[in-house]
Amino acid sequence: MTITADTAKPDEWTEYTCTGCGATYSALPHARSPHQCAPATPTNRNGHPCPPWCTIDHEEERGPGLVFSHHSDGATFIRTPAWDYVAAGRVQIGDNSGGPQVSVTSSSGVAGALWLKAHDAEKLAGAVEVLAAAAPDQIRELAAAIRKAAAQITDPEAWAFE
Numbered sequence: 001m002t003i004t005a006d007t008a009k010p011d012e013w014t015e016y017t018c019t020g021c022g023a024t025y026s027a028l029p030h031a032r033s034p035h036q037c038a039p040a041t042p043t044n045r046n047g048h049p050c051p052p053w054c055t056i057d058h059e060e061e062r063g064p065g066l067v068f069s070h071h072s073d074g075a076t077f078i079r080t081p082a083w084d085y086v087a088a089g090r091v092q093i094g095d096n097s098g099g100p101q102v103s104v105t106s107s108s109g110v111a112g113a114l115w116l117k118a119h120d121a122e123k124l125a126g127a128v129e130v131l132a133a134a135a136p137d138q139i140r141e142l143a144a145a146i147r148k149a150a151a152q153i154t155d156p157e158a159w160a161f162e
């Protein structure tokens with residue numbers, strides 16, 4: 001936003017207040033581009049700033065009254081012929097109280113996303129890669145083994161949301 005002052009002398013540094021962003025700055029009168037407004041950082045509805053990579057539309061209603069407060073740059077969806085899916089992408093908690101994580105979601109099982117630290121996500125990627133060469137029954141056997149191991153953990157703390 002360019003502001004010129006008719007009153008200041010041409011060689012006199014003058015204080016201006018930008019009517020666009022409210023910043024104050026010094027400039028010579030008639031300077032062509034004395035000030036560039038800093039782009040406003042987008043935020044979610046709670047006012048928490050988006051990381052630079054966030055592409056979520058925090059205003060879009062995903063359901064009645066439901067808007068996403070977490071940050072994300074989208075996910076890759078793997079669809080089965082039956083239109084079930086597994087999806088993975090980068091996410092961050094809405095209030096930015098943790099660093100970026102990897103979200104893995106699916107249309108199967110307990111609702112909700114699996115949020116992983118980057119090193120755990122790498123390990124999961126390795127496991128999923130191995131499954132590419134496994135038979136469907138072996139993959140179901142693994143799913144059952146994971147569920148069985150989880151069911152053996154009875155400490156409520158281990159089942160609590162973080």
Ligand SMILES: [Zn+2]
Nearest residue numbers: 018020021037
């Ligand atoms: Zn400005």
Ligand SMILES: [Zn+2]
Nearest residue numbers: 050054056071
């Ligand atoms: Zn965001």
